[in-house]
Amino acid sequence: MLNLLILLAERFSMIGLLAFILSKANFFKKVISNNVSYKDLSILITIFSLIGIIGTYVGIPINGAIANSRVVGPMIAGLLGGPFIGLIVGFIAGFHRFLIGGFTALACGISTTAEGLIGGIIKKYYKNTVDWKIAFLAGIIGETLQMILILAISRPFASALSLVKVIGIPMILVNSTGIAVFMLIIKSVFDEIDTIQSRQAKIILDITSKTIPYIRNGLNIETAKIVSEIIYEAIDADAVAITDMKTILASVGLDEADENCHLFKKSEVNAFRFKKVYVENSKKGLCLLSSVTAPLYCYDELVGTLKIFRKNKFVNSTDIEVAKGLSNLISNQLEIADAENQKRIADEMKFNALQSQINPHFLFNALNTVISFIQYNPDGASRLLITLSEYLRNNLRHAGKWITVGKEIENIDDYLFIEKARFGEKINVVKDIDGDILNMYIPALLIQPIVENAVKHGILPKDNGGTVIIRAKNNKDFIRFSVEDDGEGMDNQMRLKILSGESGNNAGIGLHNVYERVKSIYKGAFFKIDSKKGYGTKVSFDFPKFYDGKKEEFSGGFKVSNSGR
Numbered sequence: 001m002l003n004l005l006i007l008l009a010e011r012f013s014m015i016g017l018l019a020f021i022l023s024k025a026n027f028f029k030k031v032i033s034n035n036v037s038y039k040d041l042s043i044l045i046t047i048f049s050l051i052g053i054i055g056t057y058v059g060i061p062i063n064g065a066i067a068n069s070r071v072v073g074p075m076i077a078g079l080l081g082g083p084f085i086g087l088i089v090g091f092i093a094g095f096h097r098f099l100i101g102g103f104t105a106l107a108c109g110i111s112t113t114a115e116g117l118i119g120g121i122i123k124k125y126y127k128n129t130v131d132w133k134i135a136f137l138a139g140i141i142g143e144t145l146q147m148i149l150i151l152a153i154s155r156p157f158a159s160a161l162s163l164v165k166v167i168g169i170p171m172i173l174v175n176s177t178g179i180a181v182f183m184l185i186i187k188s189v190f191d192e193i194d195t196i197q198s199r200q201a202k203i204i205l206d207i208t209s210k211t212i213p214y215i216r217n218g219l220n221i222e223t224a225k226i227v228s229e230i231i232y233e234a235i236d237a238d239a240v241a242i243t244d245m246k247t248i249l250a251s252v253g254l255d256e257a258d259e260n261c262h263l264f265k266k267s268e269v270n271a272f273r274f275k276k277v278y279v280e281n282s283k284k285g286l287c288l289l290s291s292v293t294a295p296l297y298c299y300d301e302l303v304g305t306l307k308i309f310r311k312n313k314f315v316n317s318t319d320i321e322v323a324k325g326l327s328n329l330i331s332n333q334l335e336i337a338d339a340e341n342q343k344r345i346a347d348e349m350k351f352n353a354l355q356s357q358i359n360p361h362f363l364f365n366a367l368n369t370v371i372s373f374i375q376y377n378p379d380g381a382s383r384l385l386i387t388l389s390e391y392l393r394n395n396l397r398h399a400g401k402w403i404t405v406g407k408e409i410e411n412i413d414d415y416l417f418i419e420k421a422r423f424g425e426k427i428n429v430v431k432d433i434d435g436d437i438l439n440m441y442i443p444a445l446l447i448q449p450i451v452e453n454a455v456k457h458g459i460l461p462k463d464n465g466g467t468v469i470i471r472a473k474n475n476k477d478f479i480r481f482s483v484e485d486d487g488e489g490m491d492n493q494m495r496l497k498i499l500s501g502e503s504g505n506n507a508g509i510g511l512h513n514v515y516e517r518v519k520s521i522y523k524g525a526f527f528k529i530d531s532k533k534g535y536g537t538k539v540s541f542d543f544p545k546f547y548d549g550k551k552e553e554f555s556g557g558f559k560v561s562n563s564g565r
Contacts (some may be wrong), residue, residue, distance in 0.1 A: 007060050007067075009174055018051065020185060041081070045088055048077035052093025052112065063159065065104040067167040071115045071142055071175050076182050078119025079130045079138065080316060086123070090116020099505075104163065107153040108146065115142035117191075129190055135183040139176030147172075169368070196318055205324040207234050215333035216340065219296070219304055224249035227330070229304075232251060235322055239309035245302065253309065279315050279325055290315045293326035298334040306330065320553050342520045363392075369422045384421050387414050398444035402546070405472060405479070406438035412448050412470065419455055426465025427455060433476040442479075443517060443547040449510040450483040458487030458537055467538070484538040490531045498529065511539065518543060 052073030059068030074093050078086020094112030111407040122130060122138050130138075147168045154160040164328040164540045210230045214223045214545045224242040232240040232252040239253030248254075292315045297302040307325050308315070366388050373381035391414040394407075409431070420427045451470060457464030490498075501512045511529065522544050531537035 018054075021107075022047065041085065044077065044081060045092075045127070047087060048073040048089045051076075052089060053096050056097050058208070062386030063163050063164060063202050064102055065163050065167070066097075066100075066102070067171055069171075069175055069178060070108075070112055071139070071146070072178050072182065074112055074116030075119040075135075075139060075179050076119070077181065078116045079123050079135060079179075080186070081120070081484075082123050083117055086116035086118070086120030087113065088116075103156075103159060104150050104154045107149040107160075110113055110153070111142075111146035111149045114145060114149075118142050119143075129186055130183060132180040132183040132187065136176050136180035139179040139294045143172040143175050144214065192344040197321075200318060200321050200325060203234055203322055203537075204329060207231055207326060208329055210234075211330070212333060215330055216337045218337050218341070219244065219249070219298075219334060221249050227290075228252050231308075231326065235308065235319075237308050237319075238311040239307075241307040241309075242296075242304060243307070244304045248305070250364055277320055277327070279320060283367055292319050293325045294323040295331075296334065297331045298325060298338055303334065330452045345516045345520050365422060369418070373421070380421070384418065387417050390414055391418065395445070402441045404438060405433075405440050405442055408442060408444065408447055409433060409438070409472075411444075412451050415448060415452065416455075423460065423465065426460060426462075428465070428467040430467060430471070432471045434472060437472055437474045437479050437545075439547075440479065442543060443521070446514060446517065446543070447481055447483065449514055453510045454483050454485040454487065454537065458485035458489075461488050476541070478542040480542055481539065482538060482540040484536065486536040489533045489535050490536050491533045495529050495531050512542075514539075 050073070055070035055072055056066060058069050059066035059070070061067075070093055074086060074090035077089035090113040093116075094109035097112060098109035102141050118141060119138055122134065126134075147164045150164055151157070153161075207230060211227045214226045215546065217223050219242075228242045228250045229241045231237070237253070239251065239554050241248050241251035241254055243249055277295075280291050280293075290313070291307055291309045294306045294308075295302055296306060306323060306327055308319055320554050366384075370381050370385050370388065373384055384419065392413065394411050394414070398411075399409075416427065416429055420429075447470070448554045451468060454468045466486045469482075471480070471484075473480045498511045499515060501516075503511075515527050518527050518541050525542055525544075527541040529537065529539050
């Protein structure tokens with residue numbers, strides 16, 4: 001019996017070595033982490049079935065039977081994968097044993113299947129990895145069951161009894177110990193995973209604390225450069241790059257040849273559609289050897305990528321997980337930055353709206369006009385005063401609220417009536433408004449500042465004044481607003497300053513505020529200023545359809561266009 005015990009232990013060492021090698025495989029780590037695909041499950045079933053079959057072949061023939069370690073494969077498969085996996089592996093290894101034949105073939109085939117199922121049942125009651133002590137006990141129960149089945153099924157009974165006396169204790173001890181050792185190996189894998197994850201978490205937290213102040217300013221060349229340098233130093237990569245949707249914003253460790261190699265690829269874009277990272281482990285010409293690219297999102301809109309490069313080795317799982325974590329971190333910070341920016345814009349819009357509502361110059365000039373009308377046109381003065389009071393009341397009432405397009409047009413009409421009372425025929429207005437959009441909702445003071453800008457800074461500076469054309473057209477997915485004048489116009493430099501908020505004058509502030517409001521409400525909205533010095537200005541933008549203050553879902557692919565005339 002002692003010699004058999006030693007021989008079984010020697011034979012099991014082959015399976016133990018295989019178990020150690022298996023524990024280093026990525027798919028095996030995914031299995032024990034419960035992050036497994038059908039392909040991985042198929043590989044798992046195949047490998048543990050082979051372990052069971054190998055356990056049979058390296059067994060020791062005794063009295064027409066085989067002292068073996070076949071149970072290790074099915075039992076471990078069950079302890080890792082649950083009842084279904086354990087049952088399948090047990091059946092495969094058991095059926096193979098049955099085909100070999102011998103007077104214990106049927107009993108061994110049934111017991112092997114049952115032992116795989118026993119391991120699976122035990123796994124069902126353990127959310128985490130089964131403890132090695134429980135695994136040892138499971139091995140004892142399974143092998144004891146096998147001995148009972150040999151005695152119950154195998155004939156002649158005398159031969160079965162003689163066999164069990166010889167192989168019973170050695171097989172129970174060796175195989176139970178082997179199963180426990182296997183689970184200890186798995187525990188070491190878990191410890192390794194925990195260590196790696198802790199290191200990854202520390203890296204990401206360190207990067208978070210250093211990059212938050214910069215990412216809150218949004219994704220641009222300056223912030224991308226600082227953030228990429230921080231990441232480069234923290235993860236000891238060979239190179240790091242951050243891109244927007246067109247070009248590399250900033251990189252550390254990349255030369256020009258590398259940058260040309262790693263612009264957007266179709267395969268990357270396909271991966272990003274499913275919010276997955278893209279890994280490339282192949283050398284192409286002068287390109288760096290390997291890279292992992294993670295998408296950067298802002299409210300589910302792809303805005304750029306984070307790229308991590310390795311020169312002399314392939315990207316590993318740590319690189320991939322760090323890239324995923326940093327991608328989520330940067331994306332979340334971009335959303336926070338955008339939310340803060342929208343709040344700032346909203347506060348500025350409200351302040352500017354209130355400013356324009358009680359503009360002392362406008363009010364002073366309007367009252368002077370009323371006074372002058374009283375002297376020679378009392379009825380006109382009365383109507384002008386009523387219009388002025390209505391204009392002021394509506395603006396104060398609707399501050400920060402949404403109103404219908406019709407109400408916005410009425411407010412514009414009131415404003416134009418007051419200004420035309422002052423300037424007479426210098427102001428000509430043409431309106432082209434689709435009637436079916438009058439009940440749709442827009443933010444108050446969305447169009448009016450553009451009209452005011454066209455009047456004050458467009459046509460009034462001209463000796464003969466000019467014409468302002470106001471259009472609101474119902475397109476399939478949105479409303480197209482435009483305000484056009486044939487006034488002074490502006491050069492391309494001023495137009496770009498207005499869009500960037502750097503104009504520094506009242507005309508620029510009004511237009512820029514509307515531009516920011518439109519962008520803050522709908523990402524990527526079309527907004528265009530066409531202007532040429534001496535030929536007038538046309539401001540056009542699209543706005544989503546809102547009914548009763550609620551957005552109608554649509555699929556309009558708005559694009560920002562800042563091109564001049």
